[in-house]
Amino acid sequence: MPVSAPSWLVAVPRPIPAYDFAPPHGYTGPLPLGCRVLVPWRGEPLVGVVVGTGNERQSHRLREALQLLDDPDMPWVAPATVQALGEWAASAALPLGLVWDDLLGVGWTPALSHRVRAVAGADLRAFAANAAPAAVPGPEWSDGSSYLPALLDAVREQGLLDEDFTPVQPTVSRVFASELGQGQLTPKQREAAEWLTEYPGQASLSSWARGAGVSGSVVAAVLGKGHAELREEPAPPPALTPGAASWTSEAPDALPAEGLRWRLNGGKFSARARALAPRIQSHLRAGRSVLVLAPEHATLDRAWAELSGLAAPCGTEAILLSGLLSPEARAHSWGQLRSGAARLVVGSYLALTAPLRDLALLLVLDEGSDAYKLPSGSRAWVPDVAQAIAAAHRAELGTAGVVPAVEIVQWPALELSMPRVRLHTVDYGAPPQQPELGPLSMPGQAQSSLGYPLSHDLRAVLRQVQERGRQAALLAPRRGYSALLRCPQCDYAPQCPNCDVPLRFHRSTHQLTCHQCGHHQPVPRSCDNCGEAMWQTKGPGTEWLAQEVSQLLPGTPVYRVDKDHQDDLTALHAGESGVVVGTGLMLAQPAPPELALVAVTLADTWLNVPDFRASERYHALLWELAEWHPARAPLLLVQTFQGSHPALEALRSGESVSAYPRQEWELRRALGYPPHACLAQVEVAARDRERAHSAADAVAAALYSAGATAQEVLGPAPAPIARVRGVYPYHLLLRARSPERLRELLDAVSSVRAGGRVRVDVSPRHLT
DNA sequence: AGCACGCCGACT
DNA sequence: GTCGGCGTGCTC
Numbered sequence: 001m002p003v004s005a006p007s008w009l010v011a012v013p014r015p016i017p018a019y020d021f022a023p024p025h026g027y028t029g030p031l032p033l034g035c036r037v038l039v040p041w042r043g044e045p046l047v048g049v050v051v052g053t054g055n056e057r058q059s060h061r062l063r064e065a066l067q068l069l070d071d072p073d074m075p076w077v078a079p080a081t082v083q084a085l086g087e088w089a090a091s092a093a094l095p096l097g098l099v100w101d102d103l104l105g106v107g108w109t110p111a112l113s114h115r116v117r118a119v120a121g122a123d124l125r126a127f128a129a130n131a132a133p134a135a136v137p138g139p140e141w142s143d144g145s146s147y148l149p150a151l152l153d154a155v156r157e158q159g160l161l162d163e164d165f166t167p168v169q170p171t172v173s174r175v176f177a178s179e180l181g182q183g184q185l186t187p188k189q190r191e192a193a194e195w196l197t198e199y200p201g202q203a204s205l206s207s208w209a210r211g212a213g214v215s216g217s218v219v220a221a222v223l224g225k226g227h228a229e230l231r232e233e234p235a236p237p238p239a240l241t242p243g244a245a246s247w248t249s250e251a252p253d254a255l256p257a258e259g260l261r262w263r264l265n266g267g268k269f270s271a272r273a274r275a276l277a278p279r280i281q282s283h284l285r286a287g288r289s290v291l292v293l294a295p296e297h298a299t300l301d302r303a304w305a306e307l308s309g310l311a312a313p314c315g316t317e318a319i320l321l322s323g324l325l326s327p328e329a330r331a332h333s334w335g336q337l338r339s340g341a342a343r344l345v346v347g348s349y350l351a352l353t354a355p356l357r358d359l360a361l362l363l364v365l366d367e368g369s370d371a372y373k374l375p376s377g378s379r380a381w382v383p384d385v386a387q388a389i390a391a392a393h394r395a396e397l398g399t400a401g402v403v404p405a406v407e408i409v410q411w412p413a414l415e416l417s418m419p420r421v422r423l424h425t426v427d428y429g430a431p432p433q434q435p436e437l438g439p440l441s442m443p444g445q446a447q448s449s450l451g452y453p454l455s456h457d458l459r460a461v462l463r464q465v466q467e468r469g470r471q472a473a474l475l476a477p478r479r480g481y482s483a484l485l486r487c488p489q490c491d492y493a494p495q496c497p498n499c500d501v502p503l504r505f506h507r508s509t510h511q512l513t514c515h516q517c518g519h520h521q522p523v524p525r526s527c528d529n530c531g532e533a534m535w536q537t538k539g540p541g542t543e544w545l546a547q548e549v550s551q552l553l554p555g556t557p558v559y560r561v562d563k564d565h566q567d568d569l570t571a572l573h574a575g576e577s578g579v580v581v582g583t584g585l586m587l588a589q590p591a592p593p594e595l596a597l598v599a600v601t602l603a604d605t606w607l608n609v610p611d612f613r614a615s616e617r618y619h620a621l622l623w624e625l626a627e628w629h630p631a632r633a634p635l636l637l638v639q640t641f642q643g644s645h646p647a648l649e650a651l652r653s654g655e656s657v658s659a660y661p662r663q664e665w666e667l668r669r670a671l672g673y674p675p676h677a678c679l680a681q682v683e684v685a686a687r688d689r690e691r692a693h694s695a696a697d698a699v700a701a702a703l704y705s706a707g708a709t710a711q712e713v714l715g716p717a718p719a720p721i722a723r724v725r726g727v728y729p730y731h732l733l734l735r736a737r738s739p740e741r742l743r744e745l746l747d748a749v750s751s752v753r754a755g756g757r758v759r760v761d762v763s764p765r766h767l768t
Numbered sequence: 769a770g771c772a773c774g775c776c777g778a779c780t
Numbered sequence: 781g782t783c784g785g786c787g788t789g790c791t792c
Contacts, residue, residue: 010792015769019792042771042791054792063792101769377769687786 007054013101020054022062034075038066043153084392092762093746102378105350106334111168114144122160170235175202181227238329241320243308249277256412264400267416273306284314288360289343295369298588311344321347349382359393368405373765381763403620407675409661421626426455427643466553469577470596476542477605492529546581561586591629603640619647678742681764685729686756695756696730706748
């Protein structure tokens with residue numbers, strides 16, 4: 001008796017667990033871990049990834065996989081990565097398919113040609129039911145797409161279908177001269193035909209016409225008379241982003257040597273790149289691979305510019321991998337890595353699963369950046385996944401950024417020196433009355449003799465900047481005009497119809513926009529509440545601030561940079577005098593060359609956030625501002641109600657970038673926050689408020705009956721925005737002392753049928 | 769996630 | 781009578 005082949009566990013890009021399939025008919029090779037496989041899914045072929053061996057005991061008959069798409073010797077994803085994703089998904093109690101869907105960005109939709117035929121001797125006409133006999137495959141190969149998928153699947157399930165999926169090579173059509181033409185050509189047409197003989201293989205008729213110097217109708221006529229023909233040719237590989245010029249660092253490797261994790265902080269970006277170079281190059285020279293992750297595109301571009309040149313001197317290539325690439329370019333880059341032709345990847349989170357040969361170093365840039373939180377289904381915290389992947393590959397895990405995250409401040413470190421910060425604080429004094437931070441209750445001129453938004457000191461420095469023809473940057477709390485539209489009569493602010501938040505006013509479009517769901521509408525003629533026709537629209541956004549600066553400095557150009565409004569900064573970057581007002585987004589751009597002043601107009605915006613990481617973010621922001629243009633060392637002016645905040649003190653005293661995170665690390669130990677605890681936020685939502693509430697209570701009850709303590713379960717509480725996109729979310733916060741304990745709690749959550757939509761966010765970034 | 773099924777209310 | 785809202789369940 002032959003031993004039945006073990007089944008395969010296959011992850012498909014759906015928010016469900018991995019499912020079992022029998023190997024394709026006749027397959028006898030080893031378990032193709034990390035290879036893509038076509039499986040029957042609801043009657044149609046679907047690409048999945050083999051992630052393990054299936055359960056031996058199955059209650060139902062397994063379907064056979066249709067076809068293996070990758071050579072088991074060259075899997076689409078490294079087996080160690082497969083293992084890491086499996087472990088991470090389990091630790092977060094997430095269905096494996098959801099995790100794969102989020103983290104594998106390449107290879108789900110290969111172009112395949114599908115051929116089918118009946119197995120020898122089978123007559124499939126019975127399957128046609130009332131359709132025409134031609135609607136079923138015969139004994140000869142024919143195109144699978146010409147049959148109903150459901151019919152093919154019925155035949156397939158009976159084992160009567162031979163089928164074959166072959167990758168389709170992408171082609172382009174090119175124009176060539178042809179001998180087979182008939183009929184006379186006019187002089188113009190002959191001219192065009194002769195030009196084509198000289199320059200064959202034109203990519204389009206218009207390029208031919210342009211090249212030959214004739215109109216499109218002339219070349220069309222030549223083609224029509226058969227003196228030219230279109231031929232399909234294999235498409236050339238897509239152009240990959242060229243790397244920077246080769247360079248090799250002469251400096252010795254000063255990074256921590258012992259252990260598998262380290263951090264590199266302080267210094268300018270380029271200084272950190274120089275410090276990383278020896279380590280990266282020694283791995284590449286040893287024939288191993290290095291993966292560099294960046295949180296967003298500005299950092300990615302800088303990293304590519306600084307690091308891509310390290311590959312060539314080590315006899316390999318660098319590959320840029322991000323969602324901005326075309327699908328073809330992504331697939332081609334993937335191929336370069338899979339074949340081992342390139343061993344240095346600089347990429348976004350999509351590069352996490354890149355098929356690298358012998359990964360030696362996984363480098364996470366700006367490890368604390370909130371941009372690493374994926375907004376999609378898995379809500380993965382990319383550095384968590386990166387740790388799992390590095391561990392599975394037994395690779396070094398390095399991090400590099402200006403300021404270390406509190407979570408990693410105890411790692412072995414190399415810290416580069418920071419420039420001395422020229423800091424000036426405008427202290428508005430007593431903390432503002434907290435509960436209302438509406439734009440109208442902002443620290444206004446009436447409340448402070450210092451002046452807001454432009455304090456006396458800031459005005460003075462701005463005038464100096466103008467007089468000396470220099471440049472200044474002002475960091476605004478919010479984008480747009482960003483005010484609530486308020487009725488001066490009854491103080492009513494128009495609300496979003498889907499969410500429980502007031503709409504925000506954008507002056508440029510003269511629209512009201514919901515910053516939660518994107519709903520927008522024109523400004524109503526009069527107040528919905530009392531009928532008053534006047535609206536007040538003052539608020540602390542970039543637009544208002546820019547207006548104030550323009551009034552203060554007539555004749556000086558004022559630019560705005562935020563998500564909605566992006567002025568052309570060419571003149572500023574050319575060195576012309578001006579002031580730029582922006583949100584944090586502004587820092588993603590290079591600093592203006594003549595920058596003499598960076599001002600934080602209201603630092604408390606970063607502090608008055610109900611999140612235990614608020615002060616950590618504030619501290620990191622201050623150092624990033626200080627590092628933005630280290631050569632010029634502009635004055636950093638901070639307007640705040642908390643002039644003696646320890647984060648500010650850390651800059652003022654010129655301590656190292658890790659001094660404040662160390663302080664926070666101790667504080668969090670006392671409070672039981674990460675890294676001394678593992679957090680997860682559970683969101684329970686329903687269309688009906690009462691149902692959402694009772695569902696949240698049911699989740700809490702399930703947790704307690706599974707042995708959770710009051711220390712471990714906080715809530716449930718209604719979400720800070722009581723209604724979002726038409727549903728009422730409730731939040732529970734889980735706080736466990738270890739990943740294992742968190743997993744126990746999450747398993748209790750996923751086993752309960754609460755009667756509402758339950759979503760889990762492990763390592764949440766924004767707590768409320 | 770999709771997609772089908774099935775149950776209730778409002779119409780040509 | 782049916783059309784269509786959306787709550788529930790399933791996908792090897």
